[in-house]
Amino acid sequence: MSSDLQTISAVKCFGGQQFIYSHYSETLKCTSKFSLYCPPQASESNKVPVIYFLSGLTSSVKELIQQSGFQKYAAQHGICVVGPDTFPRDALPISPPITRAQMAAMYVDAETPGWSDHYKMYSYVTVELIKTIEEKFNFVQKDNRSVMGHSMGGHGALICSLRNPGLYKCCSAFAPLYNLEGAAEFMVNLIQAENVKDWDATKLIRNYKGPSLNIRIDQGAEDYILGMFSPDRFLSAALESKTTVSFNLIEGYDHGWFFIKTFIEDNFNHHAKFLKSSNNH
Amino acid sequence: MSSDLQTISAVKCFGGQQFIYSHYSETLKCTSKFSLYCPPQASESNKVPVIYFLSGLTSSVKELIQQSGFQKYAAQHGICVVGPDTFPRDALPISPPITRAQMAAMYVDAETPGWSDHYKMYSYVTVELIKTIEEKFNFVQKDNRSVMGHSMGGHGALICSLRNPGLYKCCSAFAPLYNLEGAAEFMVNLIQAENVKDWDATKLIRNYKGPSLNIRIDQGAEDYILGMFSPDRFLSAALESKTTVSFNLIEGYDHGWFFIKTFIEDNFNHHAKFLKSSNNH
Numbered sequence: 001m002s003s004d005l006q007t008i009s010a011v012k013c014f015g016g017q018q019f020i021y022s023h024y025s026e027t028l029k030c031t032s033k034f035s036l037y038c039p040p041q042a043s044e045s046n047k048v049p050v051i052y053f054l055s056g057l058t059s060s061v062k063e064l065i066q067q068s069g070f071q072k073y074a075a076q077h078g079i080c081v082v083g084p085d086t087f088p089r090d091a092l093p094i095s096p097p098i099t100r101a102q103m104a105a106m107y108v109d110a111e112t113p114g115w116s117d118h119y120k121m122y123s124y125v126t127v128e129l130i131k132t133i134e135e136k137f138n139f140v141q142k143d144n145r146s147v148m149g150h151s152m153g154g155h156g157a158l159i160c161s162l163r164n165p166g167l168y169k170c171c172s173a174f175a176p177l178y179n180l181e182g183a184a185e186f187m188v189n190l191i192q193a194e195n196v197k198d199w200d201a202t203k204l205i206r207n208y209k210g211p212s213l214n215i216r217i218d219q220g221a222e223d224y225i226l227g228m229f230s231p232d233r234f235l236s237a238a239l240e241s242k243t244t245v246s247f248n249l250i251e252g253y254d255h256g257w258f259f260i261k262t263f264i265e266d267n268f269n270h271h272a273k274f275l276k277s278s279n280n281h
Numbered sequence: 282m283s284s285d286l287q288t289i290s291a292v293k294c295f296g297g298q299q300f301i302y303s304h305y306s307e308t309l310k311c312t313s314k315f316s317l318y319c320p321p322q323a324s325e326s327n328k329v330p331v332i333y334f335l336s337g338l339t340s341s342v343k344e345l346i347q348q349s350g351f352q353k354y355a356a357q358h359g360i361c362v363v364g365p366d367t368f369p370r371d372a373l374p375i376s377p378p379i380t381r382a383q384m385a386a387m388y389v390d391a392e393t394p395g396w397s398d399h400y401k402m403y404s405y406v407t408v409e410l411i412k413t414i415e416e417k418f419n420f421v422q423k424d425n426r427s428v429m430g431h432s433m434g435g436h437g438a439l440i441c442s443l444r445n446p447g448l449y450k451c452c453s454a455f456a457p458l459y460n461l462e463g464a465a466e467f468m469v470n471l472i473q474a475e476n477v478k479d480w481d482a483t484k485l486i487r488n489y490k491g492p493s494l495n496i497r498i499d500q501g502a503e504d505y506i507l508g509m510f511s512p513d514r515f516l517s518a519a520l521e522s523k524t525t526v527s528f529n530l531i532e533g534y535d536h537g538w539f540f541i542k543t544f545i546e547d548n549f550n551h552h553a554k555f556l557k558s559s560n561n562h
Contacts, residue, residue: 011539011540012501012503012534012543013540013542014543067348069353072543253293254293259293261352261353262296
């Protein structure tokens, strides 16, 4: 159970409020921040669904709310958006500077010594954060949620969905890590070699059985990560298990926020279709 | 005349390209960066109008392109958007850290010793930058431009328009400095006391004669700068000279980019009305 929330900031945006909160996480064993956008129509008597957005390596809670432009579409559709931090930042000493390996929490539950105390972003995102949001905010619907992510967070969105059939109404990913071979330098810190397959989106989708995950993927054709990961193997695996995936390869775009802001509206429309047809109000 | 442009970055966004360029400015006597968004429909045979966006104190060329979300509307309307840096950054030594006074170039031409060598943002924005854009980019229309700005840059947009009847087809400002009394600490460095009135938007609009400037202002009612500046005196002065101003006071909003991103679409619609009715293609 999470301790009380502290409000770090609250700013009006597209008629709603963009918040940043901090709380002590029992899962991460440190304080952690998340952003939360409350759309204008949300209230205790008009509860709204929630999209969880998992950001990529090096992002904090700020980039999503500053650079993606999602608030316009969250306000239009009446959807709450929650953006957790990307690693257990407050468990690390302030100096020396944080390394990329320390930032690469990979949305898994670490099992190796030195990492397993705090690096539990998978359980944080799929259990504690959801519980916190649904208990502490009386304007959100229970059990009507979806997940979206970018890059490392796109991998996060995929594996959180694939490992938890029914937890999310749909899933979308901007330029995700389609598999973990290209992220081996980070995985070796966190997970024993024989268990990496349990966190690999391509391997998970190959064996997926369960309700439709309504996966949408947007992928820039000029993205440097295409040289490191293999969307085609991911799609082959989806074909094997006959899992619905909408894969959009788009010419000219690269890996960053300019790509995300261009396609965030389409992604919100995709999520709204599944979140708003729900009876779970 | 500007020297050759160097491309710092080029990224696809909403079907167009978001660039950052660097060039040597004869006016500022140092290199200077600007952002330029080229909308998808622009070409040598389909030239487009230009909006110049003047950012506020402490901004570089990055905040506008990352945080305002303007690219969607620039792409919809087919408008090129140019965002200069906010002060002659490269004229300063790299260390010690730059002070707020050094960042506060105020879109004026400084006349005091120690500042007058480089602090000529007014001439840079109204003459050299326009010349550079219209000479170097064959997809922009000549003489079909407007100006928009935020905070210190909102003041910049107002004074550049008010001092140059006909230069811009319209002008809009997010939470501008309506007068210079609240910025006296910066003005004292740049301009002799008896000349400050020549750069004060309230004083300039009181005496304005010329074609309509089509001024639009958006102002958050929770903005802390309302305690430092006086929109009411600016509006009284506009009434005196019968100059068209649309002033929008909006409850709940503060001074920052969350406010700007909420109202950038309305501002682009305002500018498009004047830029696209032009015969100057």
